[in-house]
Structure formats: C-alpha cells, structure tokens
Amino acid sequence: MKSLKAQGNILADAHEQLDILEHGVNHDDAFRLVPFQQKLEAIGLFPLKPVAIDVFQVNIGKMCNQVCRHCHVDAGPDRKEIMTRKTMYQCLEVLQKDVSFKTVDLTGGAPEMNPDFRWFVEEIRKLGKHIIVRCNLTIILANKKYHDLPLFFKQHAIEVVSSLPYFTRNRTDRQRGDGVFEDSIKALQMLNEVGYGKENSGLLLNLVYNPAGAFLPPSQANLEKEYKEALMKEYGISFNNLFAITNLPISRYLDYLLQSGNYEKYMEKLITAFNPSAAANVMCRNTLSVGWDGFMYDCDFNQMLDLKIDAPGKHIAAYQAADIKNRSIVLNQHCYGCTAGAGSSCGGAVTT
Amino acid sequence: MTNHYYDAADLGKFGSIGEYQKDLADKFFAWYGAAFADSALSAKEKSLIALAVAHAVQCPYCIDAYSSDAYEKGWNEAQMMEAVHIAAAIKGGAALVHGVQMMNKVKEIAM
Numbered sequence A: 001m002k003s004l005k006a007q008g009n010i011l012a013d014a015h016e017q018l019d020i021l022e023h024g025v026n027h028d029d030a031f032r033l034v035p036f037q038q039k040l041e042a043i044g045l046f047p048l049k050p051v052a053i054d055v056f057q058v059n060i061g062k063m064c065n066q067v068c069r070h071c072h073v074d075a076g077p078d079r080k081e082i083m084t085r086k087t088m089y090q091c092l093e094v095l096q097k098d099v100s101f102k103t104v105d106l107t108g109g110a111p112e113m114n115p116d117f118r119w120f121v122e123e124i125r126k127l128g129k130h131i132i133v134r135c136n137l138t139i140i141l142a143n144k145k146y147h148d149l150p151l152f153f154k155q156h157a158i159e160v161v162s163s164l165p166y167f168t169r170n171r172t173d174r175q176r177g178d179g180v181f182e183d184s185i186k187a188l189q190m191l192n193e194v195g196y197g198k199e200n201s202g203l204l205l206n207l208v209y210n211p212a213g214a215f216l217p218p219s220q221a222n223l224e225k226e227y228k229e230a231l232m233k234e235y236g237i238s239f240n241n242l243f244a245i246t247n248l249p250i251s252r253y254l255d256y257l258l259q260s261g262n263y264e265k266y267m268e269k270l271i272t273a274f275n276p277s278a279a280a281n282v283m284c285r286n287t288l289s290v291g292w293d294g295f296m297y298d299c300d301f302n303q304m305l306d307l308k309i310d311a312p313g314k315h316i317a318a319y320q321a322a323d324i325k326n327r328s329i330v331l332n333q334h335c336y337g338c339t340a341g342a343g344s345s346c347g348g349a350v351t352t
Numbered sequence B: 001m002t003n004h005y006y007d008a009a010d011l012g013k014f015g016s017i018g019e020y021q022k023d024l025a026d027k028f029f030a031w032y033g034a035a036f037a038d039s040a041l042s043a044k045e046k047s048l049i050a051l052a053v054a055h056a057v058q059c060p061y062c063i064d065a066y067s068s069d070a071y072e073k074g075w076n077e078a079q080m081m082e083a084v085h086i087a088a089a090i091k092g093g094a095a096l097v098h099g100v101q102m103m104n105k106v107k108e109i110a111m
Helices: A016-021 A036-042 A085-097 A117-126 A149-153 A171-175 A181-191 A220-235 A250-260 A263-272 A274-281 A298-306 A323-328 A332-338 B007-018 B022-036 B043-056 B060-072 B077-109
Strands: A055-059 A101-109 A130-134 A158-164 A205-209 A241-245 A287-290
Touching: A016 A055, A016 A171, A016 A332, A016 B060, A055 A085, A055 A298, A101 A117, A117 A130, A130 B077, A149 A181, A158 A181, A158 B077, A171 A181, A181 A205, A220 A241, A250 A263, A250 A274, A263 A332, A274 A332, A287 A298, A298 A332, A323 B043, A323 B077, B007 B060, B022 B043, B043 B060, B043 B077
Parallel strands: A055 A101, A055 A287, A101 A130, A130 A158, A158 A205, A205 A241
Antiparallel strands: none
C-alpha cells in the first residue's frame, strides 16, 4: 500500500480535505455540519485559548516502515519529508529559552528513522526535559540497526508510547498491515526485557488503542483492564497505561470513511457525542506542535491539514513565547474528533 | 405517513420519544442507562446479551445499535455470530418445545 501522496490521491491535498469537512463530499453543501466554532461559542469557549503550554510536540519526519489504514500523517516508506539538524537546533534553542516546556513529544512517521533522532534525543535530555517517543513497535525489528532501541530508550529515561490497535491479531493487522501484530508483540517483549512496563522500574510503556473502523473508542478504563489481562495471559507482556484515541476524519482515515460510505454517519456520531467537558481539556490548549519543516501548529492534526498557528511568527525560528501563549487556537470541523465522548488527545481520554 | 414501517434514521430520533410523555421516557432512559452500566456484569457483556436479544425480538433498530456497540466494545465477528445463533437456538427451541404440547394433545385425543 502506498501513501495518498504517492497514489496521487486528491486527499493528499489538505485543502481538499478541508473542503470536504466544511462542504460535504459532493461540495454541494447538501451535507452541512454545525460549525465546531458554534459549539464552542454555546459553551463559552470561543475563541479557544491555550492554558499552561508545557508539551512541545515535534514531528521529525513522515517516513515510516508501516502504512496504516488510519494514519492521519499519511506516513509510509515513500514519504521523504524529514526534519534537518538545522531545524532541530532551532527547536533546541526554544526549549532552552522557554522553561515552561516540560515535555518533548517526538513523533513521525517512525521518528527513529530520522538519521538525527538519537542525537536530538541526547540534546533534549541535556536540557532536562521529559521525552516521549511515539514508537510504532515494529521499527525495533525492522532492521538490525534498530534492535538496540529499547536500551537506548532506557538510557535516556524515555517514555515510550506505542500503538497497538487491539490485543488480537485480526483487528491489529487489518488496521496496520499483515504481520504488524506479531512484530509488535515481539517488540513489546523486548521492551519488557529491559524493564519497560514493569512495576517500580520507572520506565513507562503506554499503549494506544485506535478503533479499527468507523466507531468511537469504548471506555478507556475497561479497555485497559482487558488489554492488561489478555497481553499478560497470552504473551506475558505488561505495560503501564492504555490511551484510547479517537480517529480524526482526516487524511488516510478520511479516505477510508469516504471509500466505505461511512463519512456522514461518522461525522454525525462525533457531533452527537460532543462533550463540553472534553472540549475544555483538549490537548491543543497545552501543546505546541512543530512540523518536520519547522512550522508551528496547535496540534498534530492541524499540522497535517496545514493550518498553521494564528500568530505573527509561524516558524520555530521566529518563536516568541508571548505570541504563542496569547494566540487563539485554529479550529475546524475535524476538531469534533477530540471532543466526542470521553474526549481524545495524544494522552488518550481527557475526561473520566 | 411514510410508505414504509422502518427507517434507519428513526433510530437517531429515539431520544425524542419523550416528546409525548416526558416523565415516563425520562424514567425509561434512566433505568435503561443503569441497566447497561458496569455492575455484576460488565457493559461489554451486556452489549452482547443485548445483541442476542435484539435478534430474538427481531428489532432492526436494536440490531443496528447493538451490532455497532458490541463491535465497538471489542467483541469480534465470530463471537457476535455465536450470540445470534444462541438467540436463534432459543427461538427455535421455544417453538419446538411446544411440540410436546402438541404431542400431549394428540395422545389425549387419539385412539
């Protein structure tokens, strides 16, 4: 399977995606959704402003060894966009100056495929920041040069967050590709071997659940219990927390929704499940998201839709703390994905 | 009046059933919510029971709702179909067991 970009799919263009989200599939306004902004106005949350911004999320490249059917980044082996060391230096400069950032969340693609990944991690650690790496697990087994990643993660006290759409082979492989489940299990066992996910080790291993289809996640707490029981019983695997994340209707997941005829029903489901408490706690309020080319966004999803921050300087080289903290967050119809049900963020549900 | 009895869109309107009798609807939905909450049985287990019952009572709205709900809650296709077979077995058995009544009657009247 190729990325949307390599296929020449019109959805590789962010403007096309936004057009569908705002005007419906046929671009004829037949299917108009209540604007997300109106929902926020009704609960006194518009304009949406940041609260304490403490997470610096960096997408260091769209290259990935997997091609997952729901990927909002449209990542894959054919994607060559990668953050340069120059841009990494610009990020480090901001992290050094702005002490409000406590956590650096590294994502991709497979972030480990960036040739400067390890150097970047070491430099961030020197600044005393907590590091999260969004590891797709299979990268650990993809090539000999990645086999020592569990040890590298351990050496730098990295929090590992990994997608495992389900604790059964069928659902996982359907979403992420044949063989992904088996390799993911092996990689989790390798992480456990060095202490990840073990009680009192201090090495955090968190898993991510994404619905494999056009539906919302069930209760995160119940799901975590089931995952823990099943993975321990079947494979002897332990982990810390499970994050249940809602699929946002953009990029490859939007393509799936359209191809399967689920787009309208899914959007209606998201809107029906709009939760004001979740809206108050969305991740964009405490996160700054930086793209592979150094441009700044309110979240990873806005990044993929090319909705840059509403501030005078849009590139990390022009970072001004006051502008970032006082900006209004850029919203669109995909934002319904983060406010449905228990809410959704990179850390899972935002309400209990 | 529509010219058909079932419309998938009506499922989404179920919440408005209180329009003609709010108090009773409120009581129904409060009880319904409590019945489906995690308790002695998990919400996940209850969802599979609901799917089977939906087939037994042959309610298309309920089948629609609980096919989605059961799958969302993590039941797989084989498990869901087995639940449908249980509903069918009970329905089939329920019809067949009345055959004993028939046999009793025949034996009563036959020479």
